[in-house]
Amino acid sequence: MIHYDVVILGGGAAGLICAIEAGKRGRRVLVIERSEKIGKKILISGGGRCNFTNLQATPENFLSANPHFCKSALARYTQWDFIAMVERHGIAYHEKELGQLFCDQSAKLIVKMLTDECRAAGVRIETDCVVSSAQRHADNFALQSNRGEMRGTSLVVASGGLSVPKMGATGFGYELARQFAHTIEPPRAGLVPLTFDADDRVRYRDLSGVSLAVQVACRRQSFSHAMLFTHHGISGPAILQISSYWHPGDVLSVNFLPLSDSLEWLKERQLSRPESELKTVLGEFLPKRLAQRLCEIQIDNRPLRQYTPQDLREVCELLQNWRIRPSDTEGYRTAEVTLGGVSTDGLSSTTMESKKIPGLYFIGEVVDVTGHLGGFNFQWAWSSGFAAGQVA
Numbered sequence: 001m002i003h004y005d006v007v008i009l010g011g012g013a014a015g016l017i018c019a020i021e022a023g024k025r026g027r028r029v030l031v032i033e034r035s036e037k038i039g040k041k042i043l044i045s046g047g048g049r050c051n052f053t054n055l056q057a058t059p060e061n062f063l064s065a066n067p068h069f070c071k072s073a074l075a076r077y078t079q080w081d082f083i084a085m086v087e088r089h090g091i092a093y094h095e096k097e098l099g100q101l102f103c104d105q106s107a108k109l110i111v112k113m114l115t116d117e118c119r120a121a122g123v124r125i126e127t128d129c130v131v132s133s134a135q136r137h138a139d140n141f142a143l144q145s146n147r148g149e150m151r152g153t154s155l156v157v158a159s160g161g162l163s164v165p166k167m168g169a170t171g172f173g174y175e176l177a178r179q180f181a182h183t184i185e186p187p188r189a190g191l192v193p194l195t196f197d198a199d200d201r202v203r204y205r206d207l208s209g210v211s212l213a214v215q216v217a218c219r220r221q222s223f224s225h226a227m228l229f230t231h232h233g234i235s236g237p238a239i240l241q242i243s244s245y246w247h248p249g250d251v252l253s254v255n256f257l258p259l260s261d262s263l264e265w266l267k268e269r270q271l272s273r274p275e276s277e278l279k280t281v282l283g284e285f286l287p288k289r290l291a292q293r294l295c296e297i298q299i300d301n302r303p304l305r306q307y308t309p310q311d312l313r314e315v316c317e318l319l320q321n322w323r324i325r326p327s328d329t330e331g332y333r334t335a336e337v338t339l340g341g342v343s344t345d346g347l348s349s350t351t352m353e354s355k356k357i358p359g360l361y362f363i364g365e366v367v368d369v370t371g372h373l374g375g376f377n378f379q380w381a382w383s384s385g386f387a388a389g390q391v392a
């Protein structure tokens with residue numbers, strides 16, 4: 001049995017950056033990964049091109065019971081630091097939109113970069129290695145695995161959240177945290193499509209595939225981006241973003257016309273084309289199928305000349321404040337992230353070390369810090385992994 005200085009549980013984004021940093025300090029580092037290869041989520045991220053960070057990353061892009069916790073780590077390892085590494089490795093990238101940086105070619109290049117950096121830093125990586133339990137001894141941690149016992153002076157838990165179980169996600173990190181007397185903020189699926197109840201599914205099922213730019217709001221948060229009707233409910237970037245704020249029972253307010261002064265153009269159409277039916281006119285500004293459906297179930301459809309100024313205001317109010325109560329989310333099967341996790345109360349915000357157990361660290365998605373859609377979750381993995389890697 002080899003005794004390592006640092007044992008890192010999880011060969012994902014956070015674990016690998018932490019390993020590189022600790023290895024560069026001359027620490028003997030072991031990364032344990034239960035899957036057959038490291039960085040599986042990096043490989044599937046961003047449609048295979050990995051949205052590896054965001055130019056506009058700030059602490060405001062993260063959810064946590066303590067919104068201040070992420071500030072220190074994000075300030076000490078910024079998007080520019082990760083971009084510098086990407087550039088050093090000659091990986092071509094581009095900004096897609098809203099500051100989101102993607103590889104020009106493939107996410108494989110990010111995993112190769114991290115693997116090369118690990119090799120240069122002398123990090124040992126064990127794949128197909130499943131850890132079943134961990135104990136703390138006087139001056140080290142002992143881990144039992146299908147490959148026997150492993151020991152480390154420091155133990156870094158980088159085992160991720162519960163999202164996408166078929167990629168190897170487990171609740172093991174939370175179990176370890178509880179074992180070492182840490183509190184868990186209740187985990188729930190984030191960045192996830194929302195589903196409708198049976199009645200709304202019937203009401204909107206013909207709209208499956210319809211997509212449009214909206215502004216969606218819930219719990220004093222709002223996002224402007226695309227929304228997509230699906231067979232089960234609604235999805236698209238705007239909905240994924242708001243899903244992280246949505247709780248069962250909440251109603252979403254959707255503005256179908258965020259960029260136009262809808263009352264003005266409806267009045268203008270009423271003057272210029274008084275015989276046109278409302279659904280025809282709405283079909284010029286909204287996807288036709290959506291305009292038609294709304295006029296079948298929620299808006300009275302008549303020739304424009306028949307609408308009073310108050311009627312037109314009500315039509316606009318409905319289009320700018322379409323209210324829908326999703327029944328649920330699609331759950332961890334399709335969620336990009338897990339909200340909640342190891343409470344930041346028990347962790348140092350500068351090092352990610354446990355305040356209760358010296359030598360124990362939690363980094364990445366297992367911690368109660370969750371980013372918006374757009375490269376922020378990887379940035380948290382890099383920043384928190386870097387922080388722990390300076391001291392573990």
Ligand SMILES: Cc1cc2nc3c(=O)[nH]c(=O)nc-3n(C[C@H](O)[C@H](O)[C@H](O)COP(=O)(O)OP(=O)(O)OC[C@H]3O[C@@H](n4cnc5c(N)ncnc54)[C@H](O)[C@@H]3O)c2cc1C
Nearest residue numbers: 010012013014034045046051159160168364365375377378
């Ligand atoms: C489909 C999809 C697309 C995404 N796209 C993006 C994107 O483009 N940009 C972005 O910023 N974020 C994206 N995310 C989110 C991002 O992938 C995660 O936030 C990030 O990977 C978290 O890094 P992590 O290292 O904390 O956890 P993970 O990457 O989940 O790594 C944890 C690792 O620990 C291993 N592990 C778990 N339990 C054990 C155990 N008991 N023993 C040994 N190993 C264990 C797992 O196999 C896994 O490899 C996406 C997520 C999904 C699901």
